[in-house]
Amino acid sequence: MASASTVGAGTDEVAGERRQLINVAYRLLGSVTEAEDAVQGAYARWYGLTRSRQAEILSPGAWLTTVTGRICLDLLGSARARRERYVGAWLPEPLPDRTEWNRAGGADPTGTADPADQIVLDESVSMAFLVVLEAMTPAERVAFVLHDVFRYPFAEIADVLGRTSAACKQLAASARRRVSVAQGPAPATGQADVAKHVKEAWESKDVAALVGLLNPAAVMTADGGGLVGTVLRPVAGGARIAQYMVAIADKAPGLELLERSVNGVPGLVARRAGVVMTVASFDVSDGRVTRIWAVRNPEKLRPWGSEG
Numbered sequence: 001m002a003s004a005s006t007v008g009a010g011t012d013e014v015a016g017e018r019r020q021l022i023n024v025a026y027r028l029l030g031s032v033t034e035a036e037d038a039v040q041g042a043y044a045r046w047y048g049l050t051r052s053r054q055a056e057i058l059s060p061g062a063w064l065t066t067v068t069g070r071i072c073l074d075l076l077g078s079a080r081a082r083r084e085r086y087v088g089a090w091l092p093e094p095l096p097d098r099t100e101w102n103r104a105g106g107a108d109p110t111g112t113a114d115p116a117d118q119i120v121l122d123e124s125v126s127m128a129f130l131v132v133l134e135a136m137t138p139a140e141r142v143a144f145v146l147h148d149v150f151r152y153p154f155a156e157i158a159d160v161l162g163r164t165s166a167a168c169k170q171l172a173a174s175a176r177r178r179v180s181v182a183q184g185p186a187p188a189t190g191q192a193d194v195a196k197h198v199k200e201a202w203e204s205k206d207v208a209a210l211v212g213l214l215n216p217a218a219v220m221t222a223d224g225g226g227l228v229g230t231v232l233r234p235v236a237g238g239a240r241i242a243q244y245m246v247a248i249a250d251k252a253p254g255l256e257l258l259e260r261s262v263n264g265v266p267g268l269v270a271r272r273a274g275v276v277m278t279v280a281s282f283d284v285s286d287g288r289v290t291r292i293w294a295v296r297n298p299e300k301l302r303p304w305g306s307e308g
Contacts, residue, residue: 030092087226
């Protein structure tokens with residue numbers, strides 16, 4: 001975690017931990033908004049300490065990470081109940097490339113940058129990876145993300161989970177097995193080309209071309225959150241997905257497709273009248289799309305805003 005600091009850490013040093021905390025919290029929660037709330041909660045607890053108590057903490061970064069991890073653990077536990085009431089499938093919030101992040105709202109009240117602008121886009125935030133994390137128990141997810149992604153020692157993870165180091169090792173190992181089972185081949189280097197071809201076939205409403213780009217066993221999952229119309233259950237089969245995509249295009253005249261980075265991986269954004277309606281990310285194997293994750297819930301698309 002953060003290196004040990006001198007007694008009485010300065011405000012700048014403490015504030016400088018925010019980027020790391022946001023990165024940890026987003027991977028734990030799959031939500032920019034919830035990640036920001038968790039980090040703000042950790043800072044609120046830090047600033048709620050007396051000056052003498054703060055001075056006793058040699059590593060504010062480690063302290064903040066522990067508190068953030070515990071907040072995320074609690075949120076993950078309650079999220080399961082909330083998602084049972086969620087309308088349709090729940091998907092993580094998609095992240096735009098930082099150059100495409102909507103800054104219309106400006107900086108947050110603390111004067112810091114937009115939270116998603118601080119998230120490092122790598123394989124640990126790809127939609128495929130985040131979806132696998134969703135299948136883990138809260139404790140598994142915390143142990144795995146903190147150790148395997150951020151390389152925190154199990155002794156410190158034990159403080160977050162309130163378990164022994166040995167128990168945390170077992171949790172991370174169990175999570176690792178879930179990842180190895182769920183993950184297929186490494187991401188295709190030609191994913192940008194595949195996304196481009198899907199865009200062209202979708203725009204031209206070419207069902208045959210779409211079928212050729214989709215694995216016959218492909219699955220599409222859409223998240224509308226009950227706020228917009230979409231399929232409530234995954235659509236299975238390349239032919240069915242192709243027909244569904246063309247039906248969407250028929251029902252939405254003026255829909256514009258844009259090639260965009262989604263969670264650091266080439267994907268597509270559908271907008272209408274300048275407003276982003278859908279963000280789609282893909283999993284590609286052997287030049288064909290095996291999974292499509294389409295986020296349509298407008299509450300999850302706020303970072304994407306509207307593009308000029």
